[in-house]
Amino acid sequence: MDTVNHAFVGLPKSGKTTFLAALWHLIESREIETKLILDKLEGDQSHLTALAESWRGAVQVPRTSLAKEATVRIHIKEVATSKKSVLTFPDLDGEAFESQIEQRYCKKDYFETIEGNGGIFLFVTANTPYELSVLELNELAGPDDEQETVEVNSAASYGEFVHEGEVQSVVKKNVDWTHKLMPYQVKVVELLQFLHQSPFKPAKRKMAIMISAWDVLNPKPKPEEWLATKMPMLDQFLKTNASLFDVKIYGISALGGDITDMDTKKKLLTMSTPSERLSCVEALGESSDITNPILWMMSES
Amino acid sequence: MNQTSNVLKCSKADCDIATTGICSDGHIPLEACPFFGKYLDNKVIEVPKAPLLRPTIINKPVSSDAIKLPTGEALQLDDIDKMLLAHPLKLIAIVGDRDSGKSTLIGTLYDKFSQGNFGDLAFTSSRTLVGFDRLSFYSRVDGGLDTPDTIRTSITEGLKFFHFELAACPDYKNKTHLVISDRAGEVYKEARSNSEEVQKLIELQKCLVLVILLDGERVASLENRANAFAAVRQTLRILADSNILNHSSVVQIVTTKYDLISRCSDEAELMALISQFKTRLTADYKEKIGELTFWNIAARDPSGDMSLGHGLEQLLVDWIRRKKVQVVKPIPIPLVSGSEFDMLINRVRLGE
Numbered sequence: 001m002d003t004v005n006h007a008f009v010g011l012p013k014s015g016k017t018t019f020l021a022a023l024w025h026l027i028e029s030r031e032i033e034t035k036l037i038l039d040k041l042e043g044d045q046s047h048l049t050a051l052a053e054s055w056r057g058a059v060q061v062p063r064t065s066l067a068k069e070a071t072v073r074i075h076i077k078e079v080a081t082s083k084k085s086v087l088t089f090p091d092l093d094g095e096a097f098e099s100q101i102e103q104r105y106c107k108k109d110y111f112e113t114i115e116g117n118g119g120i121f122l123f124v125t126a127n128t129p130y131e132l133s134v135l136e137l138n139e140l141a142g143p144d145d146e147q148e149t150v151e152v153n154s155a156a157s158y159g160e161f162v163h164e165g166e167v168q169s170v171v172k173k174n175v176d177w178t179h180k181l182m183p184y185q186v187k188v189v190e191l192l193q194f195l196h197q198s199p200f201k202p203a204k205r206k207m208a209i210m211i212s213a214w215d216v217l218n219p220k221p222k223p224e225e226w227l228a229t230k231m232p233m234l235d236q237f238l239k240t241n242a243s244l245f246d247v248k249i250y251g252i253s254a255l256g257g258d259i260t261d262m263d264t265k266k267k268l269l270t271m272s273t274p275s276e277r278l279s280c281v282e283a284l285g286e287s288s289d290i291t292n293p294i295l296w297m298m299s300e301s
Numbered sequence: 302m303n304q305t306s307n308v309l310k311c312s313k314a315d316c317d318i319a320t321t322g323i324c325s326d327g328h329i330p331l332e333a334c335p336f337f338g339k340y341l342d343n344k345v346i347e348v349p350k351a352p353l354l355r356p357t358i359i360n361k362p363v364s365s366d367a368i369k370l371p372t373g374e375a376l377q378l379d380d381i382d383k384m385l386l387a388h389p390l391k392l393i394a395i396v397g398d399r400d401s402g403k404s405t406l407i408g409t410l411y412d413k414f415s416q417g418n419f420g421d422l423a424f425t426s427s428r429t430l431v432g433f434d435r436l437s438f439y440s441r442v443d444g445g446l447d448t449p450d451t452i453r454t455s456i457t458e459g460l461k462f463f464h465f466e467l468a469a470c471p472d473y474k475n476k477t478h479l480v481i482s483d484r485a486g487e488v489y490k491e492a493r494s495n496s497e498e499v500q501k502l503i504e505l506q507k508c509l510v511l512v513i514l515l516d517g518e519r520v521a522s523l524e525n526r527a528n529a530f531a532a533v534r535q536t537l538r539i540l541a542d543s544n545i546l547n548h549s550s551v552v553q554i555v556t557t558k559y560d561l562i563s564r565c566s567d568e569a570e571l572m573a574l575i576s577q578f579k580t581r582l583t584a585d586y587k588e589k590i591g592e593l594t595f596w597n598i599a600a601r602d603p604s605g606d607m608s609l610g611h612g613l614e615q616l617l618v619d620w621i622r623r624k625k626v627q628v629v630k631p632i633p634i635p636l637v638s639g640s641e642f643d644m645l646i647n648r649v650r651l652g653e
Contacts, residue, residue: 100370108366132442133412134449139605175445177438177452179431183415190430194370232417233424240425240468240476 010123012094015212021055022254031275036291039077102179119206185231208293214251223249251281373431375461397514399486402557408436409600420614425466456485517558560602
């Protein structure tokens with residue numbers, strides 16, 4: 001039986017590493033019943049072990065040690081069918097993907113991974129700052145002579161301001177355009193558009209949209225609704241390119257909550273089964289089994 | 302922003318290259334001028350209101366196994382040629398003086414699709430997302446400006462094109478490749494007084510629709526009003542006299558910044574003037590042009606009274622739905638030769 005490679009892609013801080021840590025714990029610990037199991041180990045897995053340790057301790061999963069790894073691969077097998085797959089993480093820290101946007105080059109091994117017959121797990125984060133327009137900001141701020149200011153959440157390049165808690169004055173400074181400052185969803189669309197153009201050969205592929213940090217949302221919409229509202233250009237792109245992408249959208253919480261909040265962290269640590277921190281939301285419902293997207297990817301339909 | 306690093310410098314006191322991008326002595330390239338690149342002693346170089354466009358220079362070393370990806374920048378003529386080999390395009394040429402709103406119109410289309418469907422059309426792809434984002438950047442908070450602005454097209458950039466592939470809602474079956482041309486307004490201003498120069502503007506000869514902008518800001522100003530109308534009139538005249546416009550041509554006169562007109566203290570009188578202007582143009586050109594229509598837009602009203610892209614939706618829908626050129630009299634079809642871009646004129650005439 002041929003083994004298929006599926007690629008995990010996404011910009012920096014899109015949640016790939018945290019997902020990997022949680023996934024490794026889930027399939028290695030077998031705390032809860034999953035339909036996927038670890039098939040075999042390949043190479044040095046000490047970095048995966050370290051990741052899972054951080055995850056279990058509810059501390060921020062380190063990324064720097066993995067930046068040195070060329071590619072991480074996990075061999076898995078579906079229990080019911082014995083079908084095998086390789087999950088490939090070509091660029092865990094996401095810097096190579098960001099480099100595709102900024103420098104307009106991709107690595108050869110990424111190209112070879114994508115050109116195979118596998119699918120793509122595209123990670124985007126629900127914790128994306130909203131990219132305000134000047135018109136929107138001015139509307140929120142009101143006339144200049146008013147003292148009240150606004151609470152905003154915007155990109156770091158915007159300048160120094162306090163965007164949590166008390167409202168503060170907005171400080172702005174002139175900025176030159178760079179690729180880095182392109183809106184998040186536009187970068188993601190570009191990453192996918194590259195796959196349709198030379199040197200890649202356009203081909204229909206399965207794609208699981210993994211909306212990470214799902215736990216930050218309150219209230220929680222359906223994943224499809226979140227994408228349509230928060231990343232409308234990406235949403236249009238996926239719907240109008242159905243001939244190229246067979247898409248399913250998932251909301252994923254791989255941490256279980258905000259681990260910088262002490263109360264939340266304590267709650268997570270006191271769970272008797274760490275795997276129960278996990279959440280995978282899809283149209284059919286919610287479960288702790290974050291292997292569900294992988295199962296769908298491996299299925300025939 | 303490092304204001305001096307993006308400014309074209311000249312030590313001649315009367316050269317306004319910093320704002321126009323053109324050497325007052327006519328040197329091309331600019332570096333041929335002995336004064337270029339130097340500061341005049343004690344002269345304060347004013348930074349343009351909208352920074353001039355400069356391509357990002359990427360100096361990071363690239364490994365030998367790196368594979369090149371498309372730039373995403375605005376397209377050049379040969380890029381359009383290659384695209385035509387793959388699928389038909391609808392080319393819209395937008396003509397207008399500097400600051401008339403050409404780039405803002407284009408950038409606002411990108412902004413609208415970033416927010417969702419627009420005009421019952423959905424975004425499918427774009428070869429020029431980077432180019433669009435450069436145009437749109439100073440409308441975002443990240444650009445650091447107090448009021449939204451658009452980067453000005455420099456004369457040194459030449460002719461460029463922006464691309465959208467759009468799909469008709471709700472089933473997304475009908476898709477259209479829309480290409481919009483953009484050029485520095487100074488070139489159009491010079492060309493409307495020079496029939497030789499106007500022949501060099503290839504986009505005007507190849508387009509499906511020619512959009513001529515009537516600058517609403519100038520119309521709203523008593524001092525500039527007459528010249529604003531004259532600019533459109535002269536453009537139409539020279540294009541018709543040069544046989545660039547003919548019985549198959551589709552021309553749209555689009556009044557930009559309509560928010561400024563609507564807030565004029567003499568709005569009623571101004572509307573009457575505009576109406577007279579339209580009536581006169583229609584009478585003058587109804588026998589010469591296949592179709593002449595008038596539109597009003599406020600692509601980006603800073604006050605927010607008019608929504609983003611006000612009036613643009615109808616314009617966009619018109620461009621997309623347009624299938625055939627209205628041909629009043631038969632046009633002899635030339636022998637098919639030349640590049641794919643040259644052959645576009647045949648596709649336009651045949652309504653492909």
